[in-house]
Each structure stands twice: as C-alpha cells, then as structure tokens.
Amino acid sequence: MTEILFNERLALAGGDPVIAEPLPVDVTIGREEADAAMRAFDRGSLSAFFGSWGPEFLGGEEVKAFEAEWAEKFAVPHIVSVNSATSGLIAAMGAIGLSPGDEVIVPPYTMSATAMAPLFYGGIPVFADIEPETFCLDPESVAAAITDKTKAIIVVNLFGHAARLAEISALAKARGIYLIEDNAQGPLATENGRYAGTVGDIGIFSLNYHKHIHTGEGGMCVTHDAGLALRMQAIRNHAENIVEPAGIADLTNMIGQNYRMTELSAAVGRCQLGKVEEEVGRRQRLAEHLSDGLRGLEGLTVPAVREGCRHVYYVWAMRVDQAALGVSRADFSAALTAEGFPHSTGYLRPLYMLPTFQKRIAIGRDGWPFTLTERQYHEGLCPIAEQMYREELILFEPCAYRVDEALADRLVMAVRKVHARRHEIGAAMAETRSA
Ligand SMILES: Cc1ncc(COP(=O)(O)O)c(C=O)c1O
Numbered sequence: 001m002t003e004i005l006f007n008e009r010l011a012l013a014g015g016d017p018v019i020a021e022p023l024p025v026d027v028t029i030g031r032e033e034a035d036a037a038m039r040a041f042d043r044g045s046l047s048a049f050f051g052s053w054g055p056e057f058l059g060g061e062e063v064k065a066f067e068a069e070w071a072e073k074f075a076v077p078h079i080v081s082v083n084s085a086t087s088g089l090i091a092a093m094g095a096i097g098l099s100p101g102d103e104v105i106v107p108p109y110t111m112s113a114t115a116m117a118p119l120f121y122g123g124i125p126v127f128a129d130i131e132p133e134t135f136c137l138d139p140e141s142v143a144a145a146i147t148d149k150t151k152a153i154i155v156v157n158l159f160g161h162a163a164r165l166a167e168i169s170a171l172a173k174a175r176g177i178y179l180i181e182d183n184a185q186g187p188l189a190t191e192n193g194r195y196a197g198t199v200g201d202i203g204i205f206s207l208n209y210h211k212h213i214h215t216g217e218g219g220m221c222v223t224h225d226a227g228l229a230l231r232m233q234a235i236r237n238h239a240e241n242i243v244e245p246a247g248i249a250d251l252t253n254m255i256g257q258n259y260r261m262t263e264l265s266a267a268v269g270r271c272q273l274g275k276v277e278e279e280v281g282r283r284q285r286l287a288e289h290l291s292d293g294l295r296g297l298e299g300l301t302v303p304a305v306r307e308g309c310r311h312v313y314y315v316w317a318m319r320v321d322q323a324a325l326g327v328s329r330a331d332f333s334a335a336l337t338a339e340g341f342p343h344s345t346g347y348l349r350p351l352y353m354l355p356t357f358q359k360r361i362a363i364g365r366d367g368w369p370f371t372l373t374e375r376q377y378h379e380g381l382c383p384i385a386e387q388m389y390r391e392e393l394i395l396f397e398p399c400a401y402r403v404d405e406a407l408a409d410r411l412v413m414a415v416r417k418v419h420a421r422r423h424e425i426g427a428a429m430a431e432t433r434s435a
Contacts, residue, residue, distance in 0.1 A: 006420045011338035013428035018414040019340030019407075026402040028213070028279055029268065036267040049260045051238040053245040058233060062266035067220075069273055076198050076222040078229035081266065082236055085184040085206035085219035087259035089117035089154070092202040092221060094253035095231035096178045098123045101372040102151035107137045108350035109385040110156040114182045115351045119362045121253060122369035123151065127352050129382035133304040135317065135347075135393075136163035138384070143171055152178040155200065157186035160212075160312035161305070162196040169199050180204070184219075185314035187212050188280045192308045198222055202232070207265070212280050212312065212399055213272035215265040236260060280312050283398040286408055287313035290396065293412030294318070297419050299325030316396045317347070319388075327422045329391060335425045336394070339414040343396045350385045352377035 009015030040046065040062050048060020058064060059081070067079040082088045098104065100122030106115045108127045115125045128141040135158045142153060153172055155163045165181070172179040183189070183197030184206035190196060197203030202225075207218030223229050231254070234242060239256030248254055261269075272279075291302040301319040305311045320329045333345050356362055357377035360370035380386070396411075403411065418425070 006417055008417070010335055010418065010421050010424055010428055011340070012335045012432070013424060017338060017340045018417055019410050021340070023340075023342055023401040023403060023407065026400060028275070029272070033268045033271045036271050037264050040263040040267040043263070046264050047260060047262045049237060051241060051256075051258070053242045057237060057242060059260065059266075060263045062263040062270065063261055066261075066266040066269045066273070069270060070220050070222070073273060073276070074195050074198055074222055076203075076224060078223045078226060080221040080223075080229055080232040080236060081261040081269075082219040082221060082232075082259040083261055083265075084208065084217050084259075085182070085204050086113040086117070087236070087257070088204040088219040088221040088232075089113055089180070089182060090120050090257070091232045091235040091259060092180050092204060092228075093117045093121050093123060093152070094235045095202065095228050096152055096180075097250065097252040098151055099252065100369055101149065103147060103149040103373075104151060105137075105142055105145045105153040106351075107154075107156050107158070107385070108352050108382045109135055109347065109388060110158060110182065110351070111184065111348065112351055112354065113184075114154055114156055116356070117154070118152075119356075119369060122363070122372065124149075124369060124373045124375060125351075125357075126150070126375065127350070127377070127382055129384045130158075130388070131164075132319075132384050132388065132392075134161045134163070134306060135159060135388060136161065137168065139164050139167045139171060141382075142168055146171075146175055146177065150175070150177050152180055154180045154182055156182040156184075157189055157196040158315075159303070159317050160186045160189050160314040161303070162186065162189050162191035162309050164306075165191045165194070165196065165199040172200075178202075184211070186312055187276060188310065189312045190310040191306075198224075201225060202228055207269060207272070210397075210399060212283060212314065213269075213276050215261075215269040215272065218261055218265045218269060283313050284311070286398045286403050287311070287316040289405070289408045290316055290411060290415075293409070294415055297416070299323075299327075300415075300419065313398050315347075316398055318394045318396075319392045320394055322391060325422060327425050329394065331425045331429055332418065332422065333394060334429065335418040335422070336414065339418055341396070341411060341414040341418075342401070343394050345395070346389045346393055347395060349389055350382055352381055353379065 050056035179200035
C-alpha cells in the first residue's frame, strides 16, 4: 500500500489524495451527558450560586460534587470551578495579591489568556523564551527574567506536555515567587509521576469545547493552599460582599466577578471526568501512532517526550527543518493539505507582537499598567518562540478528530508520501501558480 502511494503523483500535481474525505469530527458527549444535564434541569435551577455568604455561596449540588470528584481524581485538596480557564487565570492572579507594577513571567508561545491575566490587576507580563524541544518555558530564560518585582511565574504545559515543573517550582520557591500552572491543555499529563497542574501554587484546567474533556465552557482551579482557594472562591463570586463573614482580613483584590459554573456544566463535567482516562488515552494513542510512523524522516522531527513525562497531545507538533528538507514549510504544508492531512502551521504569533503590547495599551486610554514599567516588547525578545512560529511547526490536533487505526495509517501515509516526493513540490506549486 505504502509503495503504491509513493509511486503516485502528489495530489498537488493532480494525483489522488491519500485522504479524500474530511476527517470525522470527534463527538465525545452523548446520552450520558444529556441525562446528567436533565438531572440538573429537572431540579429547576440551572445555577445554584448566591452572591452572598451562606451555604449557596459555594454553588449547588452538581458544582460541589464535580469539585469533590476532581479533587479525588487529581489528588489535590482544594478545587474552585469557574466558567473558563481565562476566568481561572484572572482569579489566580487576584488570589495571590498581584498589585500594580508587579511582574509576572509568562511564555510568549501560548493562548493569549495566559499573558493577559496579570494585566487585569495592573501586573506587567514579562516574557521568557521557550525551549525548542517541548515549546514550554525554558528555566534558564525564566531565571534570567526574575527581578525584585517578580511576583509570579505562569508556566504553560503547552500542547499537553509538562514544562520543567520541578525545576521551575524549585526556582520559584527559592526566590519566594508564586508558581501558577496554566494547564488548560494538559489534563493527565505528568512529570515524574505528578500530574501537571498540581505542582504549582495554583493550576488551571480548561473545559472549553476544544479540550480533551469539555463542558461547553468551563475551568477548574486546583490548589493545595486553603487560603488561596478561599480567595479564588471569593473572586469567583462577588468577593466584596463576603469578606467579613468569611474572615478575609487582607482586602487586596477582594473585589469579585461572576466566574461561577452552572449546574448544567458541572453535571456534564462529572460525566466527562469519568471518561477522562479513556478520552486522553485515545488521543495519546493516535498521536503516538503518528510519531511512530514518522520518526526518523529527514528534515522532520516528531514531538519529543521528556524522560519521566506523559504527553497527552492536545496538539501533535512536528518540527520542520526547511534546510534539511529542501522545501519550505509553506510548500510542504500545501502538499500535505492537498493529500487531506489537516493541520496548521506555526501555532500563535508570539504574544508580545499583539497590538496590546506593541502599542502598550491595556486598561484605560493612557496605557495603564504599562505606564508603570520601562519594559518594551520588541521583535526578537524571544528568538526560539519566533523561530517555532515562523519556520518550524506543523500542528495536528488529535482532539478534533475521531480516527480509527486504518485512518491513522493513512494520516501517516499522507505525510510519508509528501516527504518521499517532496522534490516535486516546487514544480507542482509553480504549475498551480501559472494555471
Ligand atoms: C494554554 C491556554 N490557556 C488558557 C486558555 C483559555 O481557556 P478558556 O477558553 O477555558 O478560557 C486556553 C484555551 O484554549 C489555552 O489553550
């Protein structure tokens, strides 16, 4: 089969594509989730939170049960459910007492919410570079970015692989800095037997539609610290009203939002949590199938898995060495698309290139909180992140598709075919352009 395909012309040059149909979309919610949602529905209250002190301050039956089950699964004592990981990141920044002018070290290569969260409290995002193997924060770059204004590090377990958590945690502890884990993409990822998201002072998980398990929108904040949990619970639910009865003496950032999770989402989340091993495992097997089938091809590098880590592959990220390949990433990508291999390139532009940082405008017209810092956010700040974005990465999302073994083989074949015939891509592209 493989031989035959390799003898066929590239789809880009008019040959048959290896995969002719779009991949089936993965649907991981069904009857069980619908029944659970109905259970909440039948009780007549879709959210059981009250924004004042009392038993309902912490939400309803489903929310409390979901938090308890999450605590057990991830072996962390305190869980604060929220309506998104973005809310969770902001609540975490508030809970640690972030104050205007405080610096927070973040990676530039992540979803924007990671770096925006500090701004809501006047914090200054400071970008440290990533390592090329896992695309997560490089501890050396983090260490170099620490100043006497650093209040926290937000480390991201990007694409489902743990950052160097033990190392960065030790660094943070030694310098008296909070470590917050943005684990939106990494449920069940591990480093040396510890779950990603549970190593730092606070870890944040996302339950949005695109994640391994989902509730529509939603997030879970986990912490070993009862004080931080209480402060996040307060920020989640109009803190200003409950500081006195809750006995919160430090009023820093004790103005609250409504970040509450609905009973419907929590009911769905409980079902999804029951399937998390299965769902994560299925995606992991698909990603490993791709890696096994494509390892060792000249100019391509399949995702690295650091020793002692479990990668849960929110994204399967292959690196392209354009010089070794003899073809540009753009042309290689065009040929992959023609063969029916769905992917994107580059991930996200390093976040400091966003207008918010380039123009230094966040809160209000005058540029607060950037008015509190001399820091500039220029191109070249994090060269590795820029290189990954511009030149190297080809990304496939195992979470998006339901792929059986036969289809997984065809995904591998699509890449192998393009790789084997890559020297024909240039001519095919030229023909397409002149047609
Ligand atoms: C790394 C990372 N952080 C934060 C978020 C925000 O998550 P949510 O959509 O739940 O707010 C995402 C969402 O994609 C993410 O990937």
